[in-house]
Amino acid sequence: MQSLTNRSKVVSNKQLSFAERLYLPAIFGGLRITFKHMFKKKVTVSYPEQQRDHGRIYRGQHVLKRDEQGRENCTACGLCAVACPAEAITMIAGERKKGEEHLYREEKYAVEYNINMLRCIFCGLCEEACPKDAIYLTDRIAESNYERGQFIFTKDKLVEGIEQDKRIDVSDRRKAVRNGAM
Amino acid sequence: MNDPILIFKICLVIVLFVVSLLIAAYSTYAERKVAGFMQDRLGPNRAGPFGLLQPLADGVKMFMKEDIIPDTSNRFLFIAGPAITMITALMTSAVIPWAPGITINDMHVPVQVADINIGILYVLGVVSLGVYGIMIGGWASNNKYSLLGAVRASSQMISYELAMGMSIIAIVMSSGSLSIGDIVAGQSGWGGMHWNVFVQPLGFLIFIICAFAECNRTPFDLPESETELVGGYHTEYSSMKLGFYLFAEYVNMFISSAMISCLYFGGYNFPGMEAVQGNVHEIVFALICFGVLFAKILFFIFFFMWIRWTIPRFRFDQLLNLGWKVLFPLAILNVLITGAVIIFL
Numbered sequence: 001m002q003s004l005t006n007r008s009k010v011v012s013n014k015q016l017s018f019a020e021r022l023y024l025p026a027i028f029g030g031l032r033i034t035f036k037h038m039f040k041k042k043v044t045v046s047y048p049e050q051q052r053d054h055g056r057i058y059r060g061q062h063v064l065k066r067d068e069q070g071r072e073n074c075t076a077c078g079l080c081a082v083a084c085p086a087e088a089i090t091m092i093a094g095e096r097k098k099g100e101e102h103l104y105r106e107e108k109y110a111v112e113y114n115i116n117m118l119r120c121i122f123c124g125l126c127e128e129a130c131p132k133d134a135i136y137l138t139d140r141i142a143e144s145n146y147e148r149g150q151f152i153f154t155k156d157k158l159v160e161g162i163e164q165d166k167r168i169d170v171s172d173r174r175k176a177v178r179n180g181a182m
Numbered sequence: 183m184n185d186p187i188l189i190f191k192i193c194l195v196i197v198l199f200v201v202s203l204l205i206a207a208y209s210t211y212a213e214r215k216v217a218g219f220m221q222d223r224l225g226p227n228r229a230g231p232f233g234l235l236q237p238l239a240d241g242v243k244m245f246m247k248e249d250i251i252p253d254t255s256n257r258f259l260f261i262a263g264p265a266i267t268m269i270t271a272l273m274t275s276a277v278i279p280w281a282p283g284i285t286i287n288d289m290h291v292p293v294q295v296a297d298i299n300i301g302i303l304y305v306l307g308v309v310s311l312g313v314y315g316i317m318i319g320g321w322a323s324n325n326k327y328s329l330l331g332a333v334r335a336s337s338q339m340i341s342y343e344l345a346m347g348m349s350i351i352a353i354v355m356s357s358g359s360l361s362i363g364d365i366v367a368g369q370s371g372w373g374g375m376h377w378n379v380f381v382q383p384l385g386f387l388i389f390i391i392c393a394f395a396e397c398n399r400t401p402f403d404l405p406e407s408e409t410e411l412v413g414g415y416h417t418e419y420s421s422m423k424l425g426f427y428l429f430a431e432y433v434n435m436f437i438s439s440a441m442i443s444c445l446y447f448g449g450y451n452f453p454g455m456e457a458v459q460g461n462v463h464e465i466v467f468a469l470i471c472f473g474v475l476f477a478k479i480l481f482f483i484f485f486f487m488w489i490r491w492t493i494p495r496f497r498f499d500q501l502l503n504l505g506w507k508v509l510f511p512l513a514i515l516n517v518l519i520t521g522a523v524i525i526f527l
Contacts, residue, residue, distance in 0.1 A: 030492040038219045046224070
């Protein structure tokens with residue numbers, strides 16, 4: 001039968017020759033190969049000190065964005081929680097009081113906003129669902145912890161800083177989400 | 183025996199004990215480093231500079247682990263197993279000559295714990311005792327994997343001891359002595375290069391293969407083959423008892439390397455030895471010789487690891503076929519050839 005690819009190999013059942021049955025030539029061949037590998041460049045990346053570059057639109061730890069005046073974008077509409085296939089997001093909505101206009105952009109805001117990082121699969125459906133430009137995945141790597149409770153990220157870990165230099169740039173990610181290029 | 187000699191011997195025993203354990207500890211580190219390098223990785227490098235404190239960390243971990251003795255095991259034998267393995271592993275080094283003799287109180291003292299005239303028989307005896315540790319430990323665990331591992335270990339060791347003994351007999355015939363001190367001293371000819379490996383290449387090959395089998399090292403690590411038997415004879419062991427088994431393996435490797443160096447690679451003899459001997463103090467010369475022997479030992483330890491990370495494990499029938507149908511007849515042939523050469527040449 002004609003082979004469709006050129007990759008197939010003919011398997012033979014022939015007896016080993018005397019030289020092959022001695023094993024020793026094969027063993028020395030193997031020893032030569034392993035010895036050569038001792039001096040090859042190592043493929044290891046020493047992780048915490050040395051980090052590989054991510055893609056520009058890497059889907060890592062979430063951020064809750066603020067607008068230019070430092071007000072939280074999130075209005076606790078719950079669309080992200082509905083969209084989340086892993087049901088990792090929970091939130092409690094609250095009403096903005098008088099005098100809190102500089103903190104929250106609209107009348108309703110998230111008093112609590114938790115993401116369970118053990119459930120999250122970093123699919124990015126929450127950002128797609130968000131109508132308020134509030135949640136984005138960033139190229140930060142979600143930190144590891146020793147206890148399960150610490151994997152539930154609360155607002156103090158999720159909301160970006162109010163100062164300009166503590167803002168997290170998500171422009172690439174935002175473009176990707178808007179263009180539908182997940 | 184007068185006092186200075188006794189003190190010297192006691193010091194030697196202590197030094198040997200510490201050195202064996204140190205070498206064994208750092209062999210575990212070296213093994214992981216060598217494995218890493220051969221697989222294009224870095225190996226352990228977090229504990230201390232270059233990961234040099236890794237053995238310490240491993241040791242502490244071993245001690246801290248919970249020590250479990252299974253309910254259905256034979257308690258006494260379960261504890262005796264690792265102890266026997268460790269004791270026999272450490273005993274063999276007593277007859278290895280570490281350097282040419284030095285003079286204490288006008289007496290020539292060999293740098294050797296015991297220069298007994300049947301050194302080789304002693305080594306063979308102690309090595310075959312080593313299998314008891316594994317056998318007892320595996321049987322006392324009352325676990326079928328342990329028992330299988332133990333049975334494999336004993337049948338493997340018994341099979342390979344024959345060929346090993348035969349290859350040593352050829353050495354004994356050509357050097358005319360059972361004392362390891364004499365055998366090493368007899369390899370000083372040809373400007374320090376009259377090594378038995380050049381006289382007995384076939385014997386060396388048989389011996390080194392058997393040494394691998396006796397140490398339960400790859401490609402003969404069937405007693406603990408983790409892919410088939412979970413952990414082999416030490417499946418049920420934990421904490422420092424497991425540590426002892428693993429440690430004893432490395433001590434055995436060290437002793438085997440020392441035996442290979444002494445029997446086939448001239449022990450402490452090295453080329454240009456006589457020129458050095460005339461120019462330096464006796465103790466300095468002994469230290470140089472010790473260094474040379476040590477370099478050879480370290481090379482063979484590396485060779486053990488090199489083989490381990492190169493060759494896959496044998497199947498058990500292949501292992502026994504190799505032992506009984508290939509190595510044993512070859513060893514006998516080697517004895518016959520050696521005898522013929524001695525008689526007719």
